Amino acid sequence: MIDLFSDTVTRPTLAMRSAMAEAEVGDEQRGEDPTTRRLEERAAELLGQETATFLPSATMANAIAIQLFCGPGDEILSAENGHVLNYEAGGAAVHARASVRSIPTWTGVFGRNAVLQRLRHDTPHAPRPRLVVVENTTNAGGGRPWPVDECDGVLQAAHQHGLRVHLDGSRLFNASVALGLPSRRLGQGFDSVTLCLSKGLGCPVGALLAHGREWSGQVRRLKQLMGGAMRQSGILSAAGLYALEHHIERLAQDHRNAQALAEGLERLSQLVIEKVPLRTNMVYFEVPDRYSPDRLEQELLAEGVRLSRIHSRRFRAVTHLDIDSTDIERALAVFRSVCNRI
Numbered sequence: 063m064i065d066l067f068s069d070t071v072t073r074p075t076l077a078m079r080s081a082m083a084e085a086e087v088g089d090e091q092r093g094e095d096p097t098t099r100r101l102e103e104r105a106a107e108l109l110g111q112e113t114a115t116f117l118p119s120a121t122m123a124n125a126i127a128i129q130l131f132c133g134p135g136d137e138i139l140s141a142e143n144g145h146v147l148n149y150e151a152g153g154a155a156v157h158a159r160a161s162v163r164s165i166p167t168w169t170g171v172f173g174r175n176a177v178l179q180r181l182r183h184d185t186p187h188a189p190r191p192r193l194v195v196v197e198n199t200t201n202a203g204g205g206r207p208w209p210v211d212e213c214d215g216v217l218q219a220a221h222q223h224g225l226r227v228h229l230d231g232s233r234l235f236n237a238s239v240a241l242g243l244p245s246r247r248l249g250q251g252f253d254s255v256t257l258c259l260s261k262g263l264g265c266p267v268g269a270l271l272a273h274g275r276e277w278s279g280q281v282r283r284l285k286q287l288m289g290g291a292m293r294q295s296g297i298l299s300a301a302g303l304y305a306l307e308h309h310i311e312r313l314a315q316d317h318r319n320a321q322a323l324a325e326g327l328e329r330l331s332q333l334v335i336e337k338v339p340l341r342t343n344m345v346y347f348e349v350p351d352r353y354s355p356d357r358l359e360q361e362l363l364a365e366g367v368r369l370s371r372i373h374s375r376r377f378r379a380v381t382h383l384d385i386d387s388t389d390i391e392r393a394l395a396v397f398r399s400v401c402n403r404i
């Protein structure tokens with residue numbers, strides 16, 4: 063199977079498994095796991111933040127950030143196709159009793175004016191805008207990295223008006239490698255940063271929430287409350303440390319593979335490939351009305367190529383650690399033969 067469903071399908075490599083097996087461990091819930099502490103320090107450094115907290119998932123990291131900065135009646139600004147708004151089971155409403163106001167943008171990127179236009183008068187009638195969420199790279203926006211200027215503009219506008227800004231940097235290293243900028247440049251200045259270890263970085267489990275030291279106590283409390291505190295988590299953190307050392311630069315290969323896939327698919331008249339100014343590890347495309355997306359999906363699967371289907375006619379292919387350039391050539395050959403039949 064050439065599995066382009068997501069970058070979450072990767073399996074830990076032998077080298078990663080052996081780092082996990084050798085990890086020094088302790089009781090994380092009591093702050094005694096040395097490998098987890100090392101991972102937290104390293105992640106904070108790479109994300110341009112003072113400290114970081116190891117968590118089971120990026121969804122939990124986002125949920126904790128929301129609870130840090132928002133309470134009942136508060137409002138969060140998010141891109142309309144943002145993960146926090148669409149794929150976290152309404153967590154903002156459940157955990158913080160906050161509402162999410164969507165910013166129209168199919169790219170997932172927005173500018174300072176989008177924030178400034180959504181500030182509200184301080185009246186008893188209106189929700190209180192408290193938090194802006196930036197997702198970099200934007201998943202539903204095509205895996206696109208945020209232009210640094212747009213990001214800086216949003217940070218400045220939000221902070222000037224007393225709003226916090228959370229970065230859902232689940233795929234921040236894809237952005238940093240594609241832009242050729244240090245990850246700390248992309249993470250600094252935010253009030254909190256989520257990093258996911260189990261996407262392009264290839265770990266089996268894990269995420270970090272990076273933040274200022276002043277939030278450490280509250281983050282730990284929320285982690286405990288949500289059932290995210292662990293015991294001998296060093297086994298998982300060792301995978302994270304391994305990935306931070308060995309799996310960041312190689313993301314460039316995922317990006318080249320995705321670009322080769324996009325270029326090959328563009329030659330097929332049955333598909334409309336979504337263009338992005340800078341490709342990371344995703345290729346989105348649509349199937350026009352006159353062709354059958356069901357048939358495309360079923361026949362690709364039957365021939366060993368799996369994608370994810372976003373809407374009835376919109377598909378996504380994601381490259382990752384377990385896909386090499388030969389897989390891309392084979393996938394393109396399958397696409398060519400299937401497209402002739404739909």
Ligand SMILES: Cc1ncc(COP(=O)(O)O)c(C=O)c1O
Nearest residue numbers: 119120121122145197201230232
């Ligand atoms: C941008 C983004 N944020 C957060 C998440 C949540 O990650 P997890 O499912 O590992 O909790 C995802 C997962 O796909 C994502 O794409």
